Amino acid sequence: MNNHKRAIAADDFTKLEVVSAPQFIPDGEAYTFVTTAINDKKEYESNLFLHHLAEEKPVKWTFGHDKNSNISFSPDGEKLVFQSNRSGLPQLWMLNASGGEAKQITTFKNGAFNPHWSPDGRFIIFSASLDSDDEITSQKELSKEEKLELEAEKQKQPLVVTTLKYKSDAQGFHDEKKTQVILYDVAGEDFTQLTKGNAHHYFQDISPDGKQLLFTANLNEDADYELINDIFILDTSTKEFKKVNKTDGAYYSAAFSPSGNKIVSIGHEYEYAGATLNELYIFDLKTEERHCLSAEWDLQIGDLLAGDMRLGASNTEPVWSEDEAKIFFIATEHGATGLYQVDLESNLEVLYKENNHVFGFTYNKTKDAFILGISSPTLPGDFYYLERETKLKKLTNTNAAFLGEVHLEEPEELEVTAADGWKIQGWLLKPYGFKEGKKYPFVFEIHGGPHVSYGQTFFHEMQLLAAKGYVVLYTNPRGSDGYGQEFVDACRSDYGGSDYTDLMSAVDHALENYSFIDEDRLGVTGGSYGGFMTNWIVSHTNRFKAAVTQRSISNWLSFYGVSDIGYFFTKWELGHNLLEDPKKLWEFSPLKYAENVETPLLILHGERDFRCPIEQGEQLFIALKHLRKEVEFVRFPGANHELSRSGNPNMRIARLDQICRWFETYL
Numbered sequence: 001m002n003n004h005k006r007a008i009a010a011d012d013f014t015k016l017e018v019v020s021a022p023q024f025i026p027d028g029e030a031y032t033f034v035t036t037a038i039n040d041k042k043e044y045e046s047n048l049f050l051h052h053l054a055e056e057k058p059v060k061w062t063f064g065h066d067k068n069s070n071i072s073f074s075p076d077g078e079k080l081v082f083q084s085n086r087s088g089l090p091q092l093w094m095l096n097a098s099g100g101e102a103k104q105i106t107t108f109k110n111g112a113f114n115p116h117w118s119p120d121g122r123f124i125i126f127s128a129s130l131d132s133d134d135e136i137t138s139q140k141e142l143s144k145e146e147k148l149e150l151e152a153e154k155q156k157q158p159l160v161v162t163t164l165k166y167k168s169d170a171q172g173f174h175d176e177k178k179t180q181v182i183l184y185d186v187a188g189e190d191f192t193q194l195t196k197g198n199a200h201h202y203f204q205d206i207s208p209d210g211k212q213l214l215f216t217a218n219l220n221e222d223a224d225y226e227l228i229n230d231i232f233i234l235d236t237s238t239k240e241f242k243k244v245n246k247t248d249g250a251y252y253s254a255a256f257s258p259s260g261n262k263i264v265s266i267g268h269e270y271e272y273a274g275a276t277l278n279e280l281y282i283f284d285l286k287t288e289e290r291h292c293l294s295a296e297w298d299l300q301i302g303d304l305l306a307g308d309m310r311l312g313a314s315n316t317e318p319v320w321s322e323d324e325a326k327i328f329f330i331a332t333e334h335g336a337t338g339l340y341q342v343d344l345e346s347n348l349e350v351l352y353k354e355n356n357h358v359f360g361f362t363y364n365k366t367k368d369a370f371i372l373g374i375s376s377p378t379l380p381g382d383f384y385y386l387e388r389e390t391k392l393k394k395l396t397n398t399n400a401a402f403l404g405e406v407h408l409e410e411p412e413e414l415e416v417t418a419a420d421g422w423k424i425q426g427w428l429l430k431p432y433g434f435k436e437g438k439k440y441p442f443v444f445e446i447h448g449g450p451h452v453s454y455g456q457t458f459f460h461e462m463q464l465l466a467a468k469g470y471v472v473l474y475t476n477p478r479g480s481d482g483y484g485q486e487f488v489d490a491c492r493s494d495y496g497g498s499d500y501t502d503l504m505s506a507v508d509h510a511l512e513n514y515s516f517i518d519e520d521r522l523g524v525t526g527g528s529y530g531g532f533m534t535n536w537i538v539s540h541t542n543r544f545k546a547a548v549t550q551r552s553i554s555n556w557l558s559f560y561g562v563s564d565i566g567y568f569f570t571k572w573e574l575g576h577n578l579l580e581d582p583k584k585l586w587e588f589s590p591l592k593y594a595e596n597v598e599t600p601l602l603i604l605h606g607e608r609d610f611r612c613p614i615e616q617g618e619q620l621f622i623a624l625k626h627l628r629k630e631v632e633f634v635r636f637p638g639a640n641h642e643l644s645r646s647g648n649p650n651m652r653i654a655r656l657d658q659i660c661r662w663f664e665t666y667l
Contacts, residue, residue, distance in 0.1 A: 005407035007432045007467035010656040012406065013309060013460045014038040014649055019381045019398050020312030020360060021069065022371045025097075026077040028364035029053060031371050032061075033383065034069050035398070036311040041065070042649040046312065048082060051395065053385065058396065061095075062102075069312065070114055073097070074121045081105070081115045081124055089141055092126055092184075105184065108139040110177060114203060118210045124184040125194075125213065127203055129177045136182060136191045164224045168564045169611040169641045181215055183236065194239055199223060204231070204254040211236055214244075214254045214263065227568065231265060231283070244283050245290065251281070253317035257324045261285055264318045264327055266301055273572035275451050275479070275489040278302055280318060280329065282344065293327070293346045300488070304332040304481040305357050306447045307457045308645050309380055314360020314373050322365035330358055332482045335413075335425050335455030339372060339386070352386055355413075357457035371395070377427075378408040380458045407432060409466045411456075416475065416509040419501045422490075425483075426475030426506055427454070428514065429466040441521035441667040443470045444507060444544075448528030448551075450479035450499070450573075451488055461644065461656065468660055470667070471517050473510050477502035479529075493575035495588050496536045503533065504541070520545070521667045525659060527551045527644060528612055535590035535620065538599040546666035548602045548659050551612045551641055554620040556585040562613045594623040600630035602662040604655060606639030606647070634658050 021034040030052040039045050046067045051058035062068045062084070070083040081094050084102075089111035093102040106112035110129040117124055130136070142150065159173060167173050179200040183192040195201035195215060204214035213236060216229045228248045234241035244263060245251055251267035263283040268276040278301040280294040294301060303316045318329040328351070331340050338353025339361055352358065352372065359381065360373040370386040385393040411427035418424050431440050443465050447454050454474045465472045476482065477499045479491030491499040511519050523546040526534045531552025538547045553559055560566045560578035571577045576584045586592055601624065605617035614635065621633040636643055636651050643651060 003407050003433060005405060008406050008408065008463050010464055010660065011653050013652070014042065015402055016309065016380050017398050018309055018311040019373060019383065019396065020314045022314065022360055022362045022373050022383050023071060024362045024364040024371065025073050026075060028367035028369065031362060032071050034312050038649045039065055072115050072117055074117050075119055076121055083113050083115065087141060088144065091141065107141045109141060116203065116206065118206055119208055120210050122186060124186060125203055125206055126182055126184065127179050128182050130180050131177055132198065136193050164567065167610050169609065172608065172610065194234060194236065205256050207256050207260045208258060209260060214256065216252055216254065231263070255318060255320065257320050258322060259324055264320065266318065272485065272489045273492065275492055277485050277488065280327070280342065293342050296346065297348060298484040300332045300481045301329060302332065303330050303337050303359060304452050305337055305455045305457050306452045307459050308461050309458050310359060311646060315362060316360060319363045328363055330361065332453055334482055335453060335476060339370065352392065355456045357455065375457045377411050377456060377458060408463055414509065416506045418505045420498065422478060424475055424477055424502050424506060426473060428510065429462060429472040431469045431471055432467045438516060439518040440469060440471050440516055441523065442510070442517045443472050443523040443525060443663060445472060445474040446503065446524070446526030446530035446533045448530045450491055450529040451481050453480045453482045464656060470663065471514065473506060475503065475506045492573055495574060500533065500536060500540070523547065523663050523667050525550065528641065531612065532590065538601055539590045539593035539596045542598045544599050546663055547599045548604060548662050550604045551606060551609055552616060553612050554591045554616045555589045557582055557589065558615060562615055564610045591619055591623055595627060597624060597629055600666050602658065603631065603633045604658060606636045606641065606643045608638055608640045611641035
């Protein structure tokens with residue numbers, strides 16, 4: 001292969017701009033979006049852009065090293081509100097669409113976020129984290145010195161834990177603050193708290209007449225023991241509310257129809273625990289009946305593609321058409337995502353789906369047009385304009401200079417026949433500078449979840465390994481999303497069973513069909529569930545000459561009590577929890593088989609990982625080291641479960657360097 005572009009490097013992700021959150025302005029003549037980048041100080045920063053469709057290039061609206069996001073235009077398009085941490089914490093700022101200086105409108109002690117305009121433009125609805133006795137009319141953000149003093153004092157006090165859900169990987173240890181919905185009067189410049197109580201209230205939408213809003217919450221007495229999320233409708237004048245759904249489940253992404261008579265929502269009732277496909281529901285507010293539009297589809301609604309470069313949130317939620325006859329949404333299917341449309345009789349139509357990743361969209365009712373955010377294995381992300389019966393039109397050329405300089409390998413899609421005849425989808429990357437007749441080492445990547453999916457999106461880590469001279473294989477074994485309910489449910493209570501043989505069948509397939517793979521130089525790596533499976537693989541076969549396990553699970557017995565999800569996840573995925581069948585959990589634990597490990601193993605783990613806590617890596621390391629196995633343990637200070645995706649950039653580079661070092665040493 002004659003390649004004039006250079007190979008991608010471990011730190012190249014710091015040179016990329018990641019686009020997200022496309023949003024039409026009201027008249028449909030332009031749209032806004034967010035770019036996230038890593039600056040010279042190796043810190044994340046996000047800025048807002050405006051792109052008129054009649055013009056070639058977007059215009060940058062915010063500057064500096066802050067994090068700006070969550071832009072929302074007033075209905076008349078004259079003003080906009082956005083979220084920025086330029087004062088220290090995320091607060092809300094208002095700006096005239098014609099330009100000028102932004103005006104800060106919140107100074108809440110714990111920040112303010114997620115702003116939305118009322119349909120008449122008189123109010124802004126947003127969320128804030130509040131203590132039960134907080135007075136919102138006198139909220140003041142603490143100075144930097146005050147924050148440091150408060151944190152220092154906090155470190156002197158013991159943490160008293162009384163709840164089951166006392167920590168999470170995203171937030172660390174929880175406090176008594178709860179997310180509440182606040183109303184801001186734009187003219188009067190005052191605030192009204194719409195929700196209160198000892199529960200998180202998550203704003204969803206406001207009705208077309210502005211008199212009601214939707215929020216989701218669990219207001220049950222046993223909320224600490226439940227994972228349900230109900231939809232409530234609230235009267236903005238009386239603050240009275242009532243529950244919309246009649247059956248328990250996990251409901252989210254709720255939105256009023258244009259008439260205000262119906263609500264669309266994504267959700268499910270945990271029929272298959274954490275492997276349950278999302279459904280698309282319609283709630284009729286007049287008849288109080290619920291209708292499931294997706295009952296016959298066997299389709300995963302939402303974006304479930306795994307990647308390591310999707311910084312910034314984008315809308316994937318259902319959106320109504322102007323005539324209330326159709327709903328638009330994103331779904332995941334066979335390693336890709338697309339834009340779909342459904343009418344109220346459940347007739348499903350694909351509006352756009354190719355071999356790529358639609359990571360977000362915005363719809364303008366006036367133009368009856370969409371802007372799609374799209375990524376692919378060789379494209380970090382750009383925006384495209386889509387009208388019915390017309391071809392997709394590219395709007396941006398983000399990272400054009402980088403893409404002109406750096407080689408990105410296009411994956412070859414493959415289909416593997418598993419031991420029992422099931423079909424497994426996968427992809428293979430050839431190494432940089434590939435030459436016919438030469439043998440190359442091989443790295444097998446295994447995704448986490450397990451109920452997510454690899455697919456047609458940009459993945460820096462995969463490209464890096466190919467750039468380092470490895471054949472890279474990644475697949476979606478049973479348990480992955482995008483192949484129907486039976487497939488995604490098939491690994492539950494069978495970890496290390498058919499999912500393991502699916503993976504081994506994929507390796508066999510690669511060796512049989514690609515003669516350039518050196519079967520004596522095979523490596524394997526994965527994180528979270530992929531880390532568990534890496535541990536399982538090296539304790540059940542010696543075919544791999546090197547392995548890197550990341551943020552993994554090694555002992556399900558302790559995982560039950562130390563993970564933020566352990567108390568329910570073990571039951572969901574293995575069929576038992578610690579109190580029901582500890583023997584069974586031990587049989588599922590790679591640690592039990594530590595004596596079998598002969599593959600040199602590198603253990604990577606974040607010290608603030610509350611999803612798969614670092615004690616999982618510690619136990620495995622001590623067991624293997626005690627047995628005098630070839631093992632190393634690398635700890636990442638301050639890193640949580642998201643290290644590879646949104647962690648400290650220096651730590652992300654170090655992690656990639658460690659992976660490459662290990663494979664270079666042993667392969």
